[in-house]
Amino acid sequence: MEQTISLYPEDQKEMYALLKAQMKAVLDGEHHVIPNLANASALLNGALKNINWVGFYLKNQDELLLGPFQGKLACVHIAFGKGVCGTxxxxxxxxLVKDVHQFPGHIACDCDSRSEIVVPLFHRGQVVGVLDIDSPLLARFDETDARELEEIARILGNSCDWAELPGLQ
Structure with a gap:
């Protein structure tokens, strides 16, 4: 099996600093939601270690609908309030869920996932979707991940033209 070497620093703070700088550079001047989220999921997938899925679910009428992602097949529709994403x-x-098997109502799209973090995306004070990241490791995510991913979600929330998604109205 071929191994790839990460170009990202081992230090968590340094890694997130580089990731946020790259995210801003990739999004600079581009406002289309789908390509921005596709590139964001690719960046996150390349930077974050020990994850098996990263992507977005977007508000579409009265549910969350699968958006751009990196990883195995995923659930397409998630009801508000259901699972980690809907919650x-x-x-x-x-x-932040250290053990998905202990989360009431967890939706198991991939049986290999053991921990998960879901961060809401906001635009003008309204939640427009979520960033979802899964890991095959228990307790993979911590408060630093939460804080840094919330900053990445703010960058995305401010960089995209959310009005182009018809389901948001």
């Missing part, structure tokens, strides 16, 4: 959306706050 983060409904609460409007980050949900």
């Amino acid at each position: 983060a959306y409904s609460r409007g706050e980050t949900v």
